[in-house]
Amino acid sequence: MLVIGSRSDYHGHQDRRAGFAATIARFPNHVLEIGDTDTHDDPERCFRAVSSSLRRQEPPCGVYNTGAGSEGVLRALQAGSKPGEIIWITHEISPDHRSYLQQGWLELAIDQDPERQASAALQHLLFRNEIIHQLPKSAGRGELRLFFATNVGPGMLA
Numbered sequence: 001m002l003v004i005g006s007r008s009d010y011h012g013h014q015d016r017r018a019g020f021a022a023t024i025a026r027f028p029n030h031v032l033e034i035g036d037t038d039t040h041d042d043p044e045r046c047f048r049a050v051s052s053s054l055r056r057q058e059p060p061c062g063v064y065n066t067g068a069g070s071e072g073v074l075r076a077l078q079a080g081s082k083p084g085e086i087i088w089i090t091h092e093i094s095p096d097h098r099s100y101l102q103q104g105w106l107e108l109a110i111d112q113d114p115e116r117q118a119s120a121a122l123q124h125l126l127f128r129n130e131i132i133h134q135l136p137k138s139a140g141r142g143e144l145r146l147f148f149a150t151n152v153g154p155g156m157l158a
Contacts, residue, residue: 002060006067043072050076062087
């Protein structure tokens with residue numbers, strides 16, 4: 001399994017990598033390869049990291065990208081594999097990720113509902129500064145959602 005990410009000094013990406021590594025450690029037949037963890041969400045850096053790994057004698061069975069740059073991951077997978085041949089996991093559901101899921105390139109998008117998180121943060125700020133006097137119900141916690149090809153089609157969730 002290849003892990004790439006945006007920045008190795010960013011706590012959120014450190015946590016994502018550590019959680020993934022702890023999960024993979026439960027499966028002794030899988031080797032975890034930490035790739036370029038400072039891709040800075042740049043598609044070209046992601047492309048190079050994934051392409052390099054795919055050219056090895058034993059290419060990875062999966063790619064986990066903790067950040068952005070998915071266009072580069074997709075290009076590398078398209079050049080070196082077939083849809084569904086390598087499991088690809090990334091974060092956030094977006095129009096491009098929805099398309100990659102539907103095409104069979106992306107296996108899983110872990111969505112943390114960043115829009116709801118930002119809205120809730122603003123609502124809490126307004127409330128704490130007494131600009132509003134009651135928190136709206138929309139200021140609740142955002143949900144962690146998992147998106148697969150089966151729940152991103154027309155008329156499906158999100």
